[in-house]
Amino acid sequence: MPDNTEPTKPLEGGCTCRAVRYRLTSKPLFVNCCHCRWCQRETGASFALNAMIEADRVQLVQGQPEIVHTPSLSGIGQKIARCPTCRIALWSNYGGGGDLVRFVRVGTLDEPDRLPPDIHIFTASKQPWVVLAPDTPAVPEYYDRNVQWPKESLERRDALFAKKS
Ligand SMILES: [Zn+2]
Ligand SMILES: [Zn+2]
DSSP states (O other): OOOTTSOSSOEEEEOSSSSOEEEESSOOSEEEEEOOHHHHHHHTSSOEEEEEEEGGGEEEEESOOEEEEEOOTTSSOEEEEEOTTTOOEEEEEETTTTTTEEEEEGGGBSSGGGOOOSEEEOGGGOOTTOOOOTTSOBOSSOOOHHHHSOHHHHHHHHHHHHHHO
């Protein structure tokens, strides 16, 4: 079976006014589809689709996002990178991963179809009309990374945090 997860051309994206453009230099570690109320409010929709990736694998192609400190469900807060002009949110950094891991908003990619969710989280507050694919893992709240992530992604994450210390 062909490996559809490895992009043939780079994953690129940006904001609506095109002042900020970025490129992912590899596939992400994991893609979370979050159905928590916070993500619903922040997107104005039913869920957020976030591709987790090492910060140094997000290459700025154009412009410079502005960092907006925003409260988060965990209480630690998140830093949201937004276009300084149109204010579209491009990615977030959350408490646990610090600045090392970015949560790129999949909807800002030029080809968001290329990154479907690896897991659905916080389905306890999922809007009832959203029907999930039966073959994608789904959990009522959060999950144990060691159980859900592929080995390769866990190794990438270990390498990232080893560099830090
Ligand atoms: Zn913009
Ligand atoms: Zn959420």
